[in-house]
Amino acid sequence: MGTRRAVKCIWGHLREFVMETAGDVVLTFAACILLGTLAWVAHLSWAVNPRLTVAGTALAGAAFAHGAWVTLRSRPKGAGRRGAAAVTTGFFALTSAVTLFLALYATGCTC
Numbered sequence: 001m002g003t004r005r006a007v008k009c010i011w012g013h014l015r016e017f018v019m020e021t022a023g024d025v026v027l028t029f030a031a032c033i034l035l036g037t038l039a040w041v042a043h044l045s046w047a048v049n050p051r052l053t054v055a056g057t058a059l060a061g062a063a064f065a066h067g068a069w070v071t072l073r074s075r076p077k078g079a080g081r082r083g084a085a086a087v088t089t090g091f092f093a094l095t096s097a098v099t100l101f102l103a104l105y106a107t108g109c110t111c
Contacts, residue, residue, distance in 0.1 A: 031105035034098070060091075067092025 045053045067088035070081065081089055 027105045028108055031102055035102055035106045063088045063091050064095055067095075 042053070045056070066084070067090070070085045070089050071092055
């Protein structure tokens with residue numbers, strides 16, 4: 001009876017280890033693909049029109065800054081975000097999540 005329980009316990013730990021390792025490999029691969037795609041799009045954009053690339057980057061930076069300002073400032077309780085504030089807050093959240101994802105998983109990428 002004790003041997004069966006020990007084998008079951010070891011098998012459970014081994015299965016958990018394999019699943020965590022596979023998940024980490026998949027996430028690292030996805031981060032490398034995302035980082036490569038972002039670099040390729042930036043290169044392609046710069047090759048087509050550098051001025052438009054700089055203008056788009058400035059616009060994205062302004063939207064990011066406004067989203068951060070709206071998210072981090074104190075506002076009256078119950079006041080919702082509407083219009084541009086909702087869009088820039090969503091942009092800020094999405095950009096922050098992608099940056100955090102790339103910082104955690106693309107650092108080990110040997111691209």
